[in-house]
């Protein structure tokens with residue numbers, strides 16, 4: 173477009189005096205033309221890429237107008253179809269009567285169409301320049317990440333957000349932060365040492381993958397048998413029923429199998445914080461059932477309950493019977509349960 177300031181000189185070179193076409197400056201009737209697209213014909217490959225989307229609009233128009241083609245294609249000078257000047261930023265207009273396109277520089281384009289008030293053109297130029305800058309920033313960011321062995325961060329950034337948030341659902345926050353960090357690297361072109369370190373942590377987190385799914389576990393014991401079990405109390409919950417408050421004890425044995433004991437009577441080890449403690453006890457196997465993909469061994473009539481303290485005696489052989497006063501303890505446990513899980517909770 174710098175060259176187009178010499179439009180009249182270039183126009184002379186195009187020998188306007190000999191021209192007989194309708195597009196020559198002295199004859200052109202702007203009302204017979206439609207603005208189709210903006211074009212970029214300069215050397216910057218980034219700008220060329222960004223302007224590429226405009227090309228699609230033009231191709232679509234061509235497809236719906238059989239026989240349409242460029243004016244003066246045989247003597248294509250590469251310059252403006254009206255004045256002959258070379259240009260970087262221009263526009264394609266469609267001449268309805270001749271079914272021909274003219275590609276012209278932005279100065280002639282603004283004369284052609286009053287709607288091209290300059291602002292629209294500047295917006296377009298800014299848009300493709302910004303797009304090109306973003307593209308250049310992305311290239312630089314990718315190079316920086318690769319140089320720091322953080323290529324994974326780039327892959328995460330390039331994953332469509334919906335897909336990525338699903339894929340990294342197990343560490344959604346880490347995913348979100350990393351995407352934001354890379355987008356800032358694209359914008360500002362640099363990270364601090366702390367940011368590099370932090371990104372590395374986030375990457376490790378995402379690469380670690382989701383935690384292994386809980387195992388289904390096995391059924392233990394034989395239904396109707398009365399046997400000894402050793403298991404750790406994992407969850408203590410309960411619910412209100414027509415029989416009153418039912419306490420639910422969920423145990424897990426050393427192999428990760430689930431044992432459930434529901435009781436409306438007073439838990440014989442109803443001391444304050446039984447959760448996390450391991451017990452050896454006698455119980456009758458009432459049932460083997462499944463709940464949410466987990467195999468559960470349902471127990472009843474627990475007795476001979478003793479706490480196993482592995483830190484003092486790893487074999488458990490020296491464990492002692494837990495003896496606790498019964499009075500008042502049930503009330504205490506129930507109140508805690510209500511407080512923790514509420515009456516609606518059910519296993």
Ligand SMILES: [Zn+2]
Nearest residue numbers: 252255277280
């Ligand atoms: Zn021109």
